[in-house]
Amino acid sequence: MNNDRLPPAWTPICPLDDIVPNTGVCALVNGEQVAVFHVSEGGANNSVFAIDNFDPGSQAAVLSRGLIGSLGERLVVASPIYKHHFDLRTGECLETPAYSVSAFAARVENGQVWVAV
Template identity: 70%
Template sequence: MSNEHSQGNWVPVCTLSDIVPNTGVCALVKGEQVAVFHVDDGGTRVYAIGNYDPNSHAAVLSRGLVGSFGERIVVASPIYKHHFDLSTGECIEAPQHSVDAFPARVENGQVWVAA
């Protein structure tokens, strides 16, 4: 596993206040579309997964609905409603169509994604 905290791996994408709680935005991180989510369920967390939904062949995951699927925090794709785990990128209904997940953090109000 690479050291994700080494200099050069973390990319600033926006401020936390740029993302309405429990929604996502799309950011371009090193040439790749990444869906970045601000989840506020009593504590503020950020998640980042690939924005491209392989089920619908469209870059739409950042516009999906954030919720839970059992204990998992997920986003439901706006097209076919497949659920993607925000921690792992796993597509619950079609695991073969899972997406990449990226480490994300907030530091001094800035959202950072490890590319």
């Protein structure tokens, strides 16, 4: 059987209330640092996103500390070091596409944040 085709395993991260709205936290999931963001958009208070925490531009694990905002229709986090913008839905680095990171499925279920890596 080819393991590349197995669905991702969902991992509980923390209660949603433990992440201040419009900020991120770092979680260790299967040995990987994952930046998990709680975004409050237009009154919706339960949107969560997950991307790699490692910023290829600065070579540092800092994306969870970045500032959340938007560029046009894109919801992004700005890396705290070189200010590259990463799309929270896709992981794409808008300034330097070669620096794009992985994005992971994230959800809230019964007040708990879950991430699939």
